[in-house]
Amino acid sequence: MARRAAVIMLQGTGSNVGKSMLVAGLCRLFADRGLVVRPFKPQNMSNNAAIAREGGEIGRAQAVQAQAARCSPSIHMNPILLKPETDTGSQVIVQGQRRGSLRSLGFGARRDELFPAVMESFGILEDEADLVIVEGAGSPAEINLRAGDIANMGFAAAADVPVLLVGDIDRGGVIASLVGTHAILPEDDRRLIKAFAINKFRGDARLFEAGMHAIESFTGWPGLGIVPWFAEAHRLPAEDALDLEERRGTADRPLRIAVPILARIANFDDLDPLSAEPAVELTFVPPGQPLPANADLVILPGSKATLADLAFLREQGWDIDLAAHHRRGGRILGLCGGYQMLGTSIADPEGIEGQAGTMPGLGFLDIETRLTPDKITRLVDAVHVPSGQPIRGYEIHLGRSEGPDCARAFARIEGRPDGAISADGRVQGTYLHGLFSGDAFRAAFLQGLGAGSALAYEAEVEAVLDRLAAHCEAHLDIEAILRIARSRQSES
Structure with missing residues (x-):
């Protein structure tokens, strides 16, 4: 037959x-x-x-x-x-x-x-x-x-x-x-x-x-x-992180965003819609180079090995650059593993990522993360708390984060809180991936940074x-x- x-x-x-x-x-x-x-x-x-x-x-x-x-x-x-x-x-x-x-x-x-x-x-x-x-x-x-x-x-x-x-x-x-x-x-x-x-x-x-x-x-x-x-x-999502070093920001755009290329960077296609925005200069920063001092926002992206990438970040001196950026009034956003890094500590008691132990975080958010073997993978519909805009995204992560800053949630997923925002509002983190693909949320997020949106992202991909x-x-x-x-x- x-x-x-x-x-x-x-x-x-x-x-x-x-x-x-x-x-x-x-x-x-x-x-x-x-x-x-x-x-x-x-x-x-x-x-x-x-x-x-x-x-x-x-x-x-x-x-x-x-x-x-x-x-x-x-x-x-x-x-x-x-x-x-x-x-x-x-x-x-x-x-x-x-x-x-x-x-x-x-x-x-x-x-x-x-x-x-x-x-x-x-x-x-x-x-x-x-x-x-x-x-x-x-x-x-x-x-x-x-x-x-x-x-x-x-x-x-x-x-x-x-x-x-x-x-x-x-x-x-x-x-x-x-x-x-x-x-x-x-x-x-x-x-x-x-x-x-x-x-x-x-x-x-x-x-x-x-x-x-x-x-x-x-x-x-x-x-x-x-x-x-x-x-x-x-304009289509890249699969290989090696492609990122070929991407450079376009000068003379009003909003400057910097993204350090972590050794185990993951889900970096989260940032493709921002890169395509006419008002955004998005620069991927390779190892060995400092984070640009003129950045308005630094995004810590997802990571496949959060503890190893946190150590890698410190080896590059990016933790010092981040602290200086924050002192100058700059904003920071952490996505998934990047969100975990922004807290006060990351515990891996079962050695999921290697040797069991706890590592100090960057300390920009008052949260603690504990890595657990149960992996969360799901499509989600959420609402961005500061703007009220809907988010269609997904979660892929090990571990959970808790702490006082979680009381100021980044989003709500089916009624439950996700992520955290610092008391001054300049540091935020979320477990959500794919959040910037939605035009309404992305426009609201950029408006909060003083920039406009002129992109219908999914229509452009089509x-x-x-x-x-x-x-x-x-x-x-x-x-x-x-x-x-x-x-x-x-x-x-």
């Missing part, structure tokens, strides 16, 4: 070649053709998470791809999510729920334990879709990891999914990366790759026609297009996705992609 869904998998010659963006563009394109489309990423590694409709966590990129496909995000779109806690260990999220922590050296050994969840989730999406567009992770050429792989060829082979291999010409060496991938893969994996495409081209694509022919000659794969650089990619779909359609052989996806049905 033929499988119901057509399926194609986009793999890359390396990380950050633009797979997530292309999948989003294709999801929107095919959804607008009337197909029921579902994105799928077997395994993702990112601290930028979203909450799915079931209440569990998935990678932010898959939530954006779901939006592009005009459907609600599901835990089955990213069944394995690794959230780095240290340089060698990650928290493991399986079908939306925390399963514990794992050192990187032990991940391959757990393939047999984790892979059934991948195949189960994939089967669920197959059953409800006309087309599933799968995104790989990293590169299939990492043959040293092949035995334990569930993200690239390990999945493609098990599910018998055809692959479109994407190369990034912007970083250089794209011919070698594509031909080298062909050369190094074992034959059984190589046969799954049906075609290739070039992404992030700058200039006249005709200049690379000879390059396309060379790749086709060496590999036997047909080239399905050269996709020019999509200048609006930055417009960018539409333009991304048109960009893909103009530069890729869409009919060939659809034939490849449907070839799997005829083989069953």
